[in-house]
Amino acid sequence: MPRMMDLSSHATPGPGGDAVAAAVAQACLDVERSVAATLASDLPPVNTLCRHLEQYHGKMVRPVLVVLSGLATAPTTEKVAGGLVTLAAVCEMVHLATLVHDDVLDEADVRRKTQTVNRLAGNEAAVILGDYVLSAAFALCSTLGDARISEAIGRTGMTLCAGELVQLHHRENLSLDERTYFELVRRKTSSLIAVSASLGCRLAGGPDALQARFGAFAEKLGTAFQIQDDLLDIAGDQGVVGKSLGKDMEKGKLTLPVIHHLATATPAARGRTLTLLGAPEHTPRQGERAELIESLGSTGSIDHARRTAESLVQEAKRDLDPVPESAAKRMLLSMADAVVSRAY
């Protein structure tokens, strides 16, 4: 089963590094247990689907951000407080719900190297299961007893969906500009990642200004993460990434490399790319995909996207300047670097 983003390869030397890494790893296991316990049902048809979702836990980016932001706010190498685990489980469940529904919308068959719920049990079951998981996230969140956290999670759900709706609206819009792209990504991807970090800080007692710093850090991280996803969707290896690739192109979603390419290519190259991208629901053949990758390379568009992600990561790290030095902070900084170096 794929596990949390491999932080061990980004060693965090210095006092307490090993202890924090161990505490985070333990917290991730506790999050998985909390999610499973929250979703568990006495009804076998429900339970079977929820058990299948256990294979959906991937890099655990949101839980790790909750926990590390909490630990960086109130450093401790002891057991991660139960509240942080609960909040981390909430953020992971909101994410799981969006994955289940995204796979319906994308007609995807593979997720984390296993069948998607829609593939396994049909679109109807997948739509209902997503609602079940989203409701469970809110039920669990309310047990924290902090109405502002519950409201923030609910509002983030709205933001995510609004981003998805606007993305749908712009589907096949071949003149989408970078400004709109970044606004879309901020809503549909970065918002939940940002709130994971800012609420982790809040739950650990951090003041509003510090919460905002963690939020700004993670929002940029989330955008860099999405750009890396765009790159992997175009040029990644499905066996390594573990989900259906080429779906963005197939669904007419413009990604950063493509947007840059269309804005900078010669009229002839632009025309050819538009032909490759143009037909709605057109699944590019293998040869066409290779041609597209080559075209994107010729205008430096893949490099442009990569550099944009890298500079976002550098900016993100500066957002944490006011956070006191700690092993948890160092791990957050390592995590930021890992976002753009990952191949899955």
Added chain:
Amino acid sequence: MPRMMDLSSHATPGPGGDAVAAAVAQACLDVERSVAATLASDLPPVNTLCRHLEQYHGKMVRPVLVVLSGLATAPTTEKVAGGLVTLAAVCEMVHLATLVHDDVLDEADVRRKTQTVNRLAGNEAAVILGDYVLSAAFALCSTLGDARISEAIGRTGMTLCAGELVQLHHRENLSLDERTYFELVRRKTSSLIAVSASLGCRLAGGPDALQARFGAFAEKLGTAFQIQDDLLDIAGDQGVVGKSLGKDMEKGKLTLPVIHHLATATPAARGRTLTLLGAPEHTPRQGERAELIESLGSTGSIDHARRTAESLVQEAKRDLDPVPESAAKRMLLSMADAVVSRAY
């Protein structure tokens, strides 16, 4: 536009009747405003869909139950407290979210005499919009500042979805028994109706035991309501009901009249009914639908369902015995009678 269940035809004579009826009518308008304000977005593609949902408000059963249960707990003919309006808007939004997703699952084209969201904007937009509305319901709920209410709403969302998943599991199960049917209905329909009443009581300061009475009353009401929906789906007039009919049969969902019929018909009649119902995704032709209605009548199955709904209503009314006499209580009792007399 269809408005709240017509309570005026069930006159509630006695002191304060008119004032409470006026307060409830005003509260329903306030609920519609609260829902619209909560869903409003600065993004035009989102706003267009949310505006379309304004036509989805129907009988306002859940908001009316919240408000009347609150008023019956702490009788007043003055303005309905803002908290009750907020809670009523939350319950209505959870309901709206399920309608939007149900219409995707049922491939329905018409709802409240207008286009469904899936028909208007496609399945993808409808799936995302449902998530948006559900998230908005939770965000709004948390502003009440009562974690137990938020948890109850989240758990009710889970119960609803679990009921839908089990219903899906039993699709085309032609030997579904009444016990399983009632369990399904309790989850997928009655749970939200029950929680509307019990939380309305809670918000007005009612003790746990009284909350349970309101919940029991409304749960039975919800089941009677579903049976009436079953009857309308089989024998209603689409122009009056205002939504696509015959969908239960088409989707292989067994309804109470059909379950009773299959359990009591002669082998020959049963065989013919199974043929009519048998083919998955089979849309009965007009003549077949008439034949099915006649068969159900011949075993007294339509009467059986009608009588079951009526006796549930009588039991429900007795659940309110411990509630002190008031105009709001009388209106709840009238509402119970209206459930089984409605034609839409």
